[in-house]
Amino acid sequence: xxxxxxxxxxxxxxxxxxxxxxxxxxxxxxxxxxxxxxxxxxxxxxxxxxxxxxxxxxxxxxxxxxxxxxxxxxxxxxxxxxxxxxxxxxxxxxxxxxxxxxxxxxxxxxxxxxxxxxxxxxxxxxxxxxxxxxxxxxxxxxxxxxxxxxxxxxxxxxxxxxxxxxxxxxxxxxxxxxxxxxxxxxxxxxxxxxxxxxxxxxx
Numbered sequence: 001x002x003x004x005x006x007x008x009x010x011x012x013x014x015x016x017x018x019x020x021x022x023x024x025x026x027x028x029x030x031x032x033x034x035x036x037x038x039x040x041x042x043x044x045x046x047x048x049x050x051x052x053x054x055x056x057x058x059x060x061x062x063x064x065x066x067x068x069x070x071x072x073x074x075x076x077x078x079x080x081x082x083x084x085x086x087x088x089x090x091x092x093x094x095x096x097x098x099x100x101x102x103x104x105x106x107x108x109x110x111x112x113x114x115x116x117x118x119x120x121x122x123x124x125x126x127x128x129x130x131x132x133x134x135x136x137x138x139x140x141x142x143x144x145x146x147x148x149x150x151x152x153x154x155x156x157x158x159x160x161x162x163x164x165x166x167x168x169x170x171x172x173x174x175x176x177x178x179x180x181x182x183x184x185x186x187x188x189x190x191x192x193x194x195x196x197x198x199x200x201x202x203x
Contacts, residue, residue, distance in 0.1 A: 004014055005146045007102065007183040009115055017096060017128065017181070019050075019091050025115070034159075040041060044157060046065035046119060052140055057058065059098070059099050060094050061097060061103060061188075062095070062096070063094075063095055063098065063108065064093070064094055064096075065091060065093045065110070066091070066092050066096070067091055068089070068090040068091075068092065069089070069090070070088035070089060070090050070199060072085070072145060072147050074137075074138045074142060074145075076137060077089065077104070083202055084202075085202055085203070086201060086202065086203075087201070087202050088120065088199050088200070088201050088202075089117075089199070089201075089202060090145075090146055090197055090198075090199050091110075091197065091198055091199075091200060092140065092141060092194050092195055092196070092197050093108060093110060093175070093195070093196045093197075094140055094144070094194060094195035094196070095108075095188060095194050095195075096133050096134065096193045097133065097188040097189070097190060097191065097192055097193070097194070098133040098191065099143040099160070099190060099191075100190050100191065101190050102187055102188065102189050102190050103187065103188040104185070104187045105176065105185055105187070106175070106176050106186040106187065106194060107174075107175070107176035107178050107179075107186070108174065108176060108178075108186075109172060109173065109174045109175070109178055109180075110173040110174075111170040111171070111172060111173075112170055112171040112172075112173060112200060113165065113170045113171075114169050114170055114171045115203065116202070116203055117171075117200040117201065117202065117203060118167050118200060118201040118202050118203055119164055119171050119173070119199075120153060120198070120200060120201065121153075121155060121164075121166075122152075122191075123146075123197075123198045123199035124152070124153040124154075124160075124162050124164060124173075124196065124197070124198050125144055125145065125146050125150035125151060125152050125153060125196070125198075126150065126151055126153055126154060126161060126162060126175075126194070126195065126196045126197070126199045127143045127146065127149055127150055127151060127193075127194070127195050128186065128189065128192060128193075128195075129186055129189055129192055130143045130149050130192075130193040131143040131144075131149065131192060131195065132191060132192065132193070132195040133191045133193060134190060140193060140195050140196075143193075143195065143198060144195040144196065144197040145167050146197075150197060157183070157201065158181075158182055158183065159183075160183060160184060161175065161183050161184040161185070161186050162174065162176075162183055162186075163176040163178065163181050163183050164198065165181055173198060175196050184202060
């Protein structure tokens with residue numbers, strides 16, 4: 001038995017400690033003042049002396065990574081669990097775009113420690129247009145899993161929207177138009193979740 005899965009999973013770039021992270025939202029109110037009119041030198045009456053308050057709201061989208069048993073049940077492996085050496089784990093990385101605007105050109109990478117994990121060739125899947133914002137973890141799993149609504153991807157660089165390079169150490173799994181592994185562009189439609197899944201063996 002591996003004594004502590006948390007120790008093992010932390011070797012991957014996104015650790016299980018990020019699982020409870022949620023999106024952060026900041027708001028900033030900017031007030032504009034201006035004299036807007038046809039000709040400020042003429043004594044006409046169409047000036048707007050105080051413009052309406054302009055509110056700008058920005059949202060930071062959180063990246064979440066979770067681990068699951070490799071039995072298609074969607075059973076999550078919680079932080080601190082023990083897992084038998086040689087077991088296969090399914091990882092999901094996802095971003096929830098809860099806004100009303102598409103998020104364009106999303107780029108992610110996961111550095112998988114190839115001493116502790118062996119990436120399972122041909123296991124990449126993804127989904128970006130089925131899962132609604134704020135869906136349950138079970139729904140995200142099913143919509144990303146190959147036996148559900150997940151779309152299978154090639155590991156090859158430049159072939160799809162994600163790729164896995166196991167020729168480097170640590171293994172580099174990238175999503176979107178990453179500068180080192182130029183995949184296809186990844187967009188997240190408004191009110192949707194983009195999610196990626198891959199499998200790895202615990203060494």
